[in-house]
Amino acid sequence: DAKTTQPPSMDCAEGRAANLPCNHSTISGNEYVYWYRQIHSQGPQYIIHGLKNNETNEMASLIITEDRKSSTLILPHATLRDTAVYYCIVRSPTYTGANSKLTFGKGITLSVRP
């Protein structure tokens, strides 16, 4: 079972920031938070990941709360091409077994409107 909960859907206006929340209250100390997205008819695309510090790359920013029980993915200037299903996943990259698997929940469908 997925260890994260996300709202089923949200929308935002093109050019505005999209803030996608994720709860992971049972995250353990060796697990990272990963975000992927899946644009229709494509394979999932890696976006960003983090352990406890905020992270930023060319695609997005990841804000993780101090207690690590929740996080927010921020797309600073959403475009129509960002319309996709976004998956928040917790995983340990170094251990074998269940903790190392990438287990997908239902994700959140982001719709960017013109």
Place this chain on the structure above:
Amino acid sequence: SAVISQKPSRDICQRGTSLTIQCQVDSQVTMMFWYRQQPGQSLTLIATANQGSEATYESGFVIDKFPISRPNLTFSTLTVSNMSPEDSSIYLCSAGDRGGTGELFFGEGSRLTVL
């Protein structure tokens, strides 16, 4: 990042036949996985493809139905055996390295339709 190529990208198959999907990674990777995505659903992990040993299957998936090979660190195959219409899905290959930052990358998927 790893580039993952899958063949075929799509196919239409007859009930009772089997189809083998190939996954090629452009670099050596320690981990390879196979997923299934049924229409309108999220991804479900089928198995971990282990190099040089038998694959590790998730609950609900068995080797007789989904035999997997992984002869080296860049290639794997998934066979969908004795197909039925319920096997109509997208099958995705994923790969990456254990340790480090641990990103996993995905192919574009193989869309199977079983008639």
